[in-house]
Amino acid sequence: MQHSKTLDTLVGLFVASGIVAFLFLSMQVSNLSTFVEPEGYLVSARFDNVGGLKVKSPVTVAGVRIGRISAISFDAQQFQAVVKMRIEKKYNCLPDDSSASIFTAGLLGEQYVSLEPGGSEDCLKNGSEIDITQSALVLEEIIGQFLFKKAGESH
Amino acid sequence: MLYVLQQLGNVTLQRLTKLGRGTFFLLHVLTGISDILRRPGLLVRQLFSVGVLTFLIITLSGLFVGMVLGLQGYYTLSDFGAEESLGVMVATSLVRELGPVVSALLFAGRAGSALTAEIGLMKATEQLSGMEMMAVDPVKRIIAPRFFAGLISMPLLAALFSMIGVLGGQMVGVGLLGVDDGAFWSQMQAKLDFSDDILNGIIKSIVFGFVASWIALFEGYDAVPTSEGVSRATTRTVVNSAFATLGLDFILTALMFGDH
Numbered sequence: 001m002q003h004s005k006t007l008d009t010l011v012g013l014f015v016a017s018g019i020v021a022f023l024f025l026s027m028q029v030s031n032l033s034t035f036v037e038p039e040g041y042l043v044s045a046r047f048d049n050v051g052g053l054k055v056k057s058p059v060t061v062a063g064v065r066i067g068r069i070s071a072i073s074f075d076a077q078q079f080q081a082v083v084k085m086r087i088e089k090k091y092n093c094l095p096d097d098s099s100a101s102i103f104t105a106g107l108l109g110e111q112y113v114s115l116e117p118g119g120s121e122d123c124l125k126n127g128s129e130i131d132i133t134q135s136a137l138v139l140e141e142i143i144g145q146f147l148f149k150k151a152g153e154s155h
Numbered sequence: 156m157l158y159v160l161q162q163l164g165n166v167t168l169q170r171l172t173k174l175g176r177g178t179f180f181l182l183h184v185l186t187g188i189s190d191i192l193r194r195p196g197l198l199v200r201q202l203f204s205v206g207v208l209t210f211l212i213i214t215l216s217g218l219f220v221g222m223v224l225g226l227q228g229y230y231t232l233s234d235f236g237a238e239e240s241l242g243v244m245v246a247t248s249l250v251r252e253l254g255p256v257v258s259a260l261l262f263a264g265r266a267g268s269a270l271t272a273e274i275g276l277m278k279a280t281e282q283l284s285g286m287e288m289m290a291v292d293p294v295k296r297i298i299a300p301r302f303f304a305g306l307i308s309m310p311l312l313a314a315l316f317s318m319i320g321v322l323g324g325q326m327v328g329v330g331l332l333g334v335d336d337g338a339f340w341s342q343m344q345a346k347l348d349f350s351d352d353i354l355n356g357i358i359k360s361i362v363f364g365f366v367a368s369w370i371a372l373f374e375g376y377d378a379v380p381t382s383e384g385v386s387r388a389t390t391r392t393v394v395n396s397a398f399a400t401l402g403l404d405f406i407l408t409a410l411m412f413g414d415h
Contacts, residue, residue, distance in 0.1 A: 011199050014203075017315060019312070021315040021319075029246050029344070030250075155305055
């Protein structure tokens with residue numbers, strides 16, 4: 001087989017299409033495009049139970065994603081989970097008495113943090129803490145409470 | 156009884172010496188990288204016959220595998236009202252497993268067997284010995300470019316397979332069955348991780364490319380130089396590559412996704 005321009009072109013096309021496929025997989029199929037977070041500020045909140053919340057889970061207000069969870073840690077003094085979330089810079093004036101709850105998307109979906117705006121004039125800033133929180137609902141606890149109540153009624 | 160033991164020992168020793176020959180052969184091939192850097196034209200020519208000619212079978216198979224996944228996944232997922240997860244299912248299975256594995260199997264069948272037959276025939280017609288007589292190292296000149304062409308082509312082919320497969324799944328799921336296009340992509344992007352899924356898939360395909368090219372070239376180089384020997388070597392290439400791919404896939408999967 002002679003070394004020719006056509007050969008070079010075909011091989012070049014092959015390699016280029018392979019690279020395009022790789023880029024497609026990284027940008028369109030996986031989460032790399034959402035990986036590069038827009039700049040934002042960090043806000044923390046304490047929960048008694050975070051359930052199945054994970055790093056990179058969404059933070060929403062009124063169902064719209066405004067940021068992501070950036071870290072989850074455990075405070076050994078107060079026995080609470082400390083959740084740090086990064087909120088996008090353009091949402092820079094959320095009331096500082098907003099409350100945070102952990103909800104589940106659908107019956108078996110992933111868990112996310114929902115912020116409920118309060119009425120305060122002051123804004124949440126980098127490093128501020130959300131005081132009013134509601135923990136994740138754990139299915140076993142609810143079933144347990146329900147059974148306990150039923151048992152109480154029957155006596 | 157003694158005879159059986161003798162046979163067992165004989166077989167074991169033969170396998171071990173073959174493994175040893177294969178390892179030395181591989182080391183020899185790897186030293187050929189300096190020759191390739193000096194003459195990239197050799198590599199380009201092999202990229203054509205190993206990669207470009209395998210392109211069509213990979214894209215067609217990827218398309219159909221993706222379409223079948225879309226169809227079957229839809230039937231099962233719609234029972235649970237979870238059609239929107241179709242994208243996640245199709246993409247995860249393609250990127251993690253089917254992309255690297257099926258394209259490695261096709262690669263062994265399409266390119267590996269051709270490599271074995273080519274090298275085996277070169278050996279049978281004494282072209283390799285002829286080169287040695289001219290003080291040209293046939294392993295560096297003939298085999299190393301083919302090896303590195305296989306090593307480079309495999310991840311590209313696997314990425315292509317996965318991409319075409321995802322598009323095929325989208326075509327069937329969104330186009331024919333009416334899954335929501337936005338949910339198809341957004342759920343996929345939310346669930347698939349770049350380093351966990353995409354990169355691990357690529358690593359798998361590099362390993363498979365390495366092993367499949369090694370087996371194909373070694374079987375050709377080690378073939379009995381007769382027409383029967385070459386035909387046996389070709390068969391062994393396909394069978395051994397398939398075993399190696401599937402076995403290694405299990406080990407790699409256990410290592411990569413084991414801690415979830």
